Each structure stands twice: as C-alpha cells, then as structure tokens.
Amino acid sequence: MSTQGIATPQRRYTDPDGGDWTDEAACRGADIDRFFPEPGRGATAIYEAAREEYCDGCPVRLPCLRRGEAGETRAKQRQGRHGLFGGLTPVERADRALVARVLAELELERAVSRA
Numbered sequence: 001m002s003t004q005g006i007a008t009p010q011r012r013y014t015d016p017d018g019g020d021w022t023d024e025a026a027c028r029g030a031d032i033d034r035f036f037p038e039p040g041r042g043a044t045a046i047y048e049a050a051r052e053e054y055c056d057g058c059p060v061r062l063p064c065l066r067r068g069e070a071g072e073t074r075a076k077q078r079q080g081r082h083g084l085f086g087g088l089t090p091v092e093r094a095d096r097a098l099v100a101r102v103l104a105e106l107e108l109e110r111a112v113s114r115a
C-alpha cells in the first residue's frame with residue numbers, strides 16, 4: 001500500500017531518546033494536507049484544527065518537534081518554514097524562544113513520565 005499523502009513523517013528521524021516514535025503518532029494515517037497545507041490564507045485555520053484534533057493529545061510531540069527542528073535547513077528557513085511539528089505552526093516555530101520553552105516543557109514531561 002502506498003503511504004503517499006498519509007501523515008506521520010515518512011522520512012525517519014531517530015529520536016536521541018530512542019525508539020520508533022512514529023508508531024505512536026496520533027496523526028498516523030491522517031490526511032497529510034492537514035499538516036502541510038498550501039501556504040497562504042486559510043493555512044492557519046487548517047494548522048490549528050489539526051493541532052486540536054491530533055497534536056494536543058499526541059504522546060510523541062517531543063520527537064516530532066525535534067524532527068521539525070532537525071529538518072530546518074538554512075535554505076528552508078529562507079523560503080519560510082512549512083508544516084506542523086510537535087503541535088507548532090511554522091509561524092510559531094520561527095519564534096525561537098517559544099520553541100525552546102516548548103521543548104523544555106516536553107522534555108520535563110517525558111522525564112517525569114519515566115521517573
């Protein structure tokens with residue numbers, strides 16, 4: 001079965017904490033266009049709806065956000081960020097203080113859940 005058009009990162013990103021985190025992704029099997037909508041008017045509403053439906057309760061927001069950060073090459077940053085990662089929109093991920101704060105919160109959550 002083709003997985004084109006199916007959400008959940010197909011380009012594997014190995015989380016430093018280990019494990020194939022994509023198996024636990026809440027968005028697995030969802031329409032990828034909800035996570036990578038065409039830029040422009042309406043994209044924010046699509047991102048926010050996907051975040052509410054999938055990301056808010058997703059158990060793997062931390063590796064997903066890390067994966068989004070790992071994929072941000074300088075060239076991509078010049079073109080503009082794209083895609084919902086870890087529940088953060090491209091505009092939100094451009095706010096480096098916000099990304100750092102969310103990463104710290106998610107890392108703390110993970111540490112507590114493993115304690």
Ligand code: SF4
Binds near residue numbers: 025035054060086
């Ligand atoms: S945080 Fe959102 S985009 Fe990332 S794996 Fe979870 S549901 Fe999918």
